[in-house]
Amino acid sequence: MSEPTSPPVSESRLGRKAGLTTASVIAAAADLADEIGLHNLTLAVLADRLGVRSPSLYRHVNGLPELQFQIALRGVLDLADALADAPDLATIAHAYRRYAVAHPGRYAASLRADPRLDEAAGRALAPMFALLATYGVPDSDRVHAARIVRSMLHGFVSLELAGGFGLPDSLDETYGRLVAAVEAGLRR
Amino acid sequence: MSEPTSPPVSESRLGRKAGLTTASVIAAAADLADEIGLHNLTLAVLADRLGVRSPSLYRHVNGLPELQFQIALRGVLDLADALADAPDLATIAHAYRRYAVAHPGRYAASLRADPRLDEAAGRALAPMFALLATYGVPDSDRVHAARIVRSMLHGFVSLELAGGFGLPDSLDETYGRLVAAVEAGLRR
DNA sequence: TTGACGTTGCTAACATGCTTAGCTAAGCTC
C-alpha cells in the first residue's frame, strides 16, 4: 500500500514516540513547577504528565538538578523580559510581583545562586539600575540602593507566596504602600 | 554486689541505648539543619549523627514532616526570644539578621505557613508592633507597616542567605542603610 | 526497496530515603 509516507513532521506525535525535545521538557517542567510547587516537582510526575517513563527524560535533560537549573534560568530570563523597559519604580514593582505570583515555581527556582545565572540576572537587574540613575543616585550608592529595592520587592513577594501574611488586610494595599515608601526613600 | 543503683540519670548514655528524647532529637535536627541546610537534612544523616538507625527516630518524632515542623516551631520561638525587649528598630533589625545568619536552617524552616505556628509567630512579631506604636503609627496602618518592615528584613536576609548578592560590596553597609531608610519611612 | 544508522523511549536494576511491622533486650518497678 501507499505506506505512511506522511510529511516529515519534525515533532510527530503519531507513532509511539512522544516527540519530546529538551525545550519542551523544560517548558513542561516549568509549568508543572508553577502548578504544584518547585519542591513537589519530581521526574516521576513530570514524566507522567508527558506520557513517558522517567528514565526517558534523561535523553533530554541531565537529571533533576540540571532541570531545576534550567527552570531557574528560564525564570530569570522571563523576569528580565517582564521588567524590560519598565519606566518607573511602580511599573517595575508591579511587574515583579505579577511575575512571581503567576510563576511561583520558576520564581522559587530562580533564587538559587549559580554563576551560570549571573548574566541573565544582570539583565533582570538592569532596569533597576537604570531606575536609580533617573533618581540621581550617585554611582557609589547604586549597589546598596539596588540591593535595598530588591530586598523589599523580594521580601514582600516571598512572604506572600509562602502564605506568611496571616491577617486578612489587603495585600495590594500593603504593596502599594511599600512601593510608595521605597519611592519616597529614593527621592530623599 | 551493690548494683548499679546509680542515681536515676534521666539520660543515661552508658548502656547500648542511645538515650534519645524527643527534645534531644529535635535539638540535634535543628543544629544539623543549620549546619548542612534544611533541605539536606534527612532522617538518615540525622540518625547517623545520633549514632542510631533511622527507624529508631520514629520512637521520638513522627516522621520527617513533623520533624521539620518542630524545627520551624523552635525557630520561631528562638526568634521571638531574640527580638524580645528590643527597644528600637535598629536593635530589632540586627537581632533578626543575626539570628537568621546564625541559624539558617531553623530560619528557613520557620517560613512555612502552618496554623500551629501562629501563636509563636505572633509573639515574634510583638516587638515590631510595639515599635510601631512608639512611632505613633495609627492602628489602621499598623498591619501594613508591620508587613512592610517584615518584608524588608526578611527580603534582605533571605537574599543574603541564598547568596543572592553577587557583588563584593559590604553587606553590613547595605543593611545599615536599609535600616536607616526604614526608620526614615516610619518617621514620615 | 532495502539496509544501515542514529535517535528515542523502554525495561531492568540499583542506590538512597521514608516509613511500618515486629523482634529483642535494657532498664525500671515491685
Add this chain to the structure above:
DNA sequence: GAGCTTAGCTAAGCATGTTAGCAACGTCAA
C-alpha cells in the same frame, strides 16, 4: 529476681533518581 515498658534494632515495602542496555522508529543513501 519477675515482669513490664520501651528504645533501638532488623527486615521489608514503596517512592524517587539514576545508569545500562534493549528495541522500535525514522531517515537517508545505495
